[in-house]
Amino acid sequence: MDQAKSLNIHHPFQQSLPAVAKSPSTPITEHLAYLLAQANREINRQLDARFKKEGVPVEQWRILKVLSDGKGHSMGDLADAVLLNHPTLTKMVDRMVSDALVYRVQDPDDRRKVVMFISDRGKTLTQRLNSLALSQEAHIAENYGNKATADLKRLLESLIEKAN
Amino acid sequence: MDQAKSLNIHHPFQQSLPAVAKSPSTPITEHLAYLLAQANREINRQLDARFKKEGVPVEQWRILKVLSDGKGHSMGDLADAVLLNHPTLTKMVDRMVSDALVYRVQDPDDRRKVVMFISDRGKTLTQRLNSLALSQEAHIAENYGNKATADLKRLLESLIEKAN
DNA sequence: AGGAAAATATTGAATATTCAACGATTCCCG
DNA sequence: CGGGAATCGTTGAATATTCAATATTTTCCT
Known part of the structure; x- marks a missing residue:
């Protein structure tokens, strides 16, 4: 096949040096x-x-980690906390409910809301993920330096704060 | 409709306090x-x-910016430079070709390769985008501080370098 | 009270990204 | 030289994300 044609390749007549x-x-x-x-x-x-x-995926770890405080979180709070748009979160939570990592309860005080909780299965998974994440942090601190890592974190926090 | 049913809400029987x-x-x-x-x-x-x-989108600005050195760049180089996977880049470039911002030339030295160039139209768009981006950088430097910004950039560069 | 407006979460359609496989070309090495 | 392996970019199918619209419930205001 003629590759030039199929790939929409042409010569640069419109170019002037x-x-x-x-x-x-x-x-x-x-x-x-x-x-x-x-x-x-x-x-x-x-x-x-x-x-x-x-x-x-990393996003699910974030969700699990936020929920592992044992308190219930609304979808809105969760979306903010885990840096996900609402519809994306809804669909990801659907998958996690299927995997029995997490479950929904209707908020009795405000029936528009849903309160998310982590399951026992989710908790044990979270522990495994946390230790993987911690080992990554340790690895970074190791060949990047403790001070540099701390400085970077501090600067990022302050950037995020100022950006709002 | 029964919201609890439709939303797959249930009560936390599996939970133990x-x-x-x-x-x-x-x-x-x-x-x-x-x-x-x-x-x-x-x-x-x-x-x-x-x-x-x-x-x-920001990714197209990155592509335009990299190409605006006037030299040709292969898709592979470009994918690395703009932080995009190959198929994603291919499809984004397709759109940009349709918009006449950019064009493909077959590499005469290696006919597997494609060399990307920016068009004149792409160049003028790039200039407008550059000034928008610079004004953002200025805005950040303004209420985040010049030193903090410089420090943050330096730390990020060094993290990226170490991470490879 | 009662009805408009806001808040909350979800859905479906449109769009974008990713994964695996492919076609074409070049490289490598016996 | 010749043929298998590697490289380069694209494609199509599967998956994921986003946008706009929706349903439900609550809040607010007069």
């Missing part, structure tokens, strides 16, 4: 937004790799 | 992975809001 070099704008790697995305992606990837054997 | 409080494990808000996700989400949301009027 610039007579002089453009002033190069800030490289993307210097933007805070990019650095955050890159760091987040990498750390998440590593954490996901550790969670792989439990077959649980 | 713990006789004593559990030792609370590290709150999720203290995990580096969570702080990164939160900061990334927030900064991205703000940047996306600024890009809204151009109708361009």
Whole structure:
């Protein structure tokens, strides 16, 4: 097959070679937004790799962890806490209910609300996930340095606070 | 309709009230992975809001920015640079080709490869996006502090480097 | 009280992402 | 040289996320 055609490749007739070099704008790697995305992606990837054997995505760990305080949490609170949009959370919770990690109770004080709880099965899974997560944190602190890690956390917290 | 039934709500028969409080494990808000996700989400949301009027998602800005060095980039290089999986990048580039922001050329030296270039139309859009992004950076530096911003960037860079 | 407005969570359709498999090309090595 | 392995990018199917609309309940206001 003609690859050029199938891939929509063409020759750059619309291009004109610039007579002089453009002033190069800030490289993307210097933007805070990019650095955050890159760091987040990498750390998440590593954490996901550790969670792989439990077959649980990072978001579910967050949900379990928040619920493991034993108190009930509404879907709205939970969505904020675990950084997920409402519909996404609803569907993820559906899966977790199927897996019996978590369950819903109607809030008796406000019947619009649902109160989420963690099950015993969820609790034991959470413990395994917590130790995987802690071992990752330890690994990071190890070859990144305790001070750097602490400094970074502090700066991130303060950025998040200011950003609201 | 019976909401309890439709929402798969039930009462917590499987729960037993713990006789004593559990030792609370590290709150999720203290995990580096969570702080990164939160900061990334927030900064991205703000940047996306600024890009809204151009109708361009942040990922497309990254692509445009990388390509705006005028050199050609293979899809593989680009995927690494813009933090996107290969198939995701392919499909996003398809859209950008449709919008005439970007175009493909077959690499003459290695015909498996495709070399991506930015179009003139893409360049002018990039300039508008760059200035939106710079104004965001300025806004952050303003109420977060120049030093904190610089420190945070430095720590992120070093984390990313160590994480590989 | 009573009805409009707000809050809460879910649903369905549209959209986007991911995983696995593929086709094409190049590399490597006996 | 020749053929199996590796590389590069894309595709299609499966999965996940998002947007807008909805149902239900509560709040607010006069």
